[in-house]
Amino acid sequence: xxxxxxxIPYDDPLLTKRLEYSEVEDKPKFAExxxxxxxxxKGIGLSANQVGIDNRIFCITFNDFxxxxxxxxxxxxxxxxxxxxxxxxxxPGVFINLKRPKTVKIEYTNQEGERITAEFGGITARIIQHxxxxxxxxxxxxxxxxxxxxxxxxxxxxxKGY
Numbered sequence: 001x002x003x004x005x006x007x008i009p010y011d012d013p014l015l016t017k018r019l020e021y022s023e024v025e026d027k028p029k030f031a032e033x034x035x036x037x038x039x040x041x042k043g044i045g046l047s048a049n050q051v052g053i054d055n056r057i058f059c060i061t062f063n064d065f066x067x068x069x070x071x072x073x074x075x076x077x078x079x080x081x082x083x084x085x086x087x088x089x090x091x092p093g094v095f096i097n098l099k100r101p102k103t104v105k106i107e108y109t110n111q112e113g114e115r116i117t118a119e120f121g122g123i124t125a126r127i128i129q130h131x132x133x134x135x136x137x138x139x140x141x142x143x144x145x146x147x148x149x150x151x152x153x154x155x156x157x158x159x160k161g162y
Contacts, residue, residue, distance in 0.1 A: 027112070038059055058072070060128065
């Protein structure tokens with residue numbers, strides 16, 4: 001499966017579809033391609049469906065951490081939550097201060113084909129939840145109140161000059 005370095009439009013039906021399992025034979029190659037695409041778009045996380053691939057896969061590349069998550073499932077969320085300004089490559093220029101659990105426990109297959117269960121906190125937990133939402137057919141704007149969402153979209157349009 002060759003990866004096309006092009007983001008699909010934010011209103012593409014693939015971004016609202018719950019994705020099923022991944023069907024990638026060469027996981028290391030696909031992981032490298034997805035991470036390269038993420039860097040190309042200057043992101044810190046990217047879900048395969050954002051580049052038009054109907055597979056349950058996302059990557060994170062942030063500071064010294066880089067990982068690709070095949071067939072992930074969040075199995076536990078912390079009760080403690082944090083607020084953070086969140087944006088998305090699929091909605092450039094739109095930022096919303098969202099409350100999310102501070103830590104998550106996730107099961108996934110890594111690029112070597114090993115099934116892993118790990119707990120993440122901080123910005124990594126935030127990115128995991130954001131990318132996981134993409135695979136569930138949800139986007140971060142849906143996590144905000146209608147008023148907060150409208151204000152964020154209005155602010156982004158004003159910044160773009162239209």
